[in-house]
Amino acid sequence: MDWKADATVSMGVWERPFTVVRDGDSIPGILWKPENAAGSLPLVLMGHGGQSEKRNEAGLALARRFVRRHGIAVAAIDAIDHGERGPIRVTEDPVGHPAYIALWKRTDTFDRMNADWSATLDAALATGEFDAGRVGYWGLSMGTMLGLPFVASEPRIKAAVLGLCGFTGPSAVRGRFGDRHRADAPRVTCPVLFMVQWDDERFDRDGAFELFGALGANDKRMHVHPGLHGALSVEAQDATREFLAARLS
């Protein structure tokens, strides 16, 4: 974990950008932890949504809440071609940047992200500050598209928040999401909270339910709220945080 700049502190939350180098690829990330951390901390790996980046507004707020309310550290990285790994910019445009569309046509996207995340976890644990037995994953929408294969492949993940994603719908078709994830879903065996937006226009609810059913975890639950893909309620957000906090704290 190579630190890229000085740490900053905001209301008790220590934050510092880092880079992890893997096979010549440079993975930019951010780590958040309590300003006065003591002992071995739980850690949540947080995957951002499509056409977003590691320090997006909602993710930053969530990371700070993990730190302030639960004393849980958070690490986020830019997904391939996102953020500092460009050229994909933050946008609400559902059609997408050409590079975003291309990302889902490449055959190595999922395996590269799995390796990026595992290398990030290796680097974080190598600092000696985090408890290898208390690591979770949080990622919705593209954070599940790219995170589900990672959780399926990484036994160090002890609990995961997934969702806003499924086997069918416009974003699933574009992302060829179903192919990889029908194979990987049964391999997700850690406790899972799976979030569904009833009126999701990008991943339809039937395909989301099907994905939930396919998850291999015995200890899983699904929370469903009315609303479009991007309209996750505060109640739903809080439930995701409390789910991981209860299992990692």
Place this chain on the structure above:
Amino acid sequence: MDWKADATVSMGVWERPFTVVRDGDSIPGILWKPENAAGSLPLVLMGHGGQSEKRNEAGLALARRFVRRHGIAVAAIDAIDHGERGPIRVTEDPVGHPAYIALWKRTDTFDRMNADWSATLDAALATGEFDAGRVGYWGLSMGTMLGLPFVASEPRIKAAVLGLCGFTGPSAVRGRFGDRHRADAPRVTCPVLFMVQWDDERFDRDGAFELFGALGANDKRMHVHPGLHGALSVEAQDATREFLAARLS
């Protein structure tokens, strides 16, 4: 509210059986409240499941938790032909007592139960001990089959826990549940937590999802857990209690 016996107290929970008389019909019930109640209490009306009765084991435990953990009073009544209103006995047999099967062939079952519950609420509020603005309903399975029409018809219900029920499946077909409830679901407009068991063998999940979708409430959410109809997890049970407590306390 005619008291039928002396009150008993168990670890801070005051309990007393009562009768409410309505149009010559006698409705037996039980009221639970804090032993040292002060002020105007929130009240949960608790509907039991099919072939059960007002003081079933799980319901008794739930009522005591509402009282002890949240200071919320609970009133339960026997459903028509159940408990003291016989002849339906407590059983796990899914086929059912002939009187249970007959209950769903009668045309007046839903309207009678609606009136029974409203009369019970009238009687409870007439004691002056409860806050008319903080009344909730809790009922799963038959507690929804009979409770959904009640919640739809009773504006004094401010929040409801419903579920383990849907438009389709063996119990829905037998209960002609779908007919009445397709009409009533849009009239349920208070906040709702709807519980679904993913492997429910009595009400299939698709019909449960359909019922959730039909609920008129904007403020609704659905929690789905693996397991058969009768295997509600502790996590799911706790969520139902905390949902009502957050809205009534």
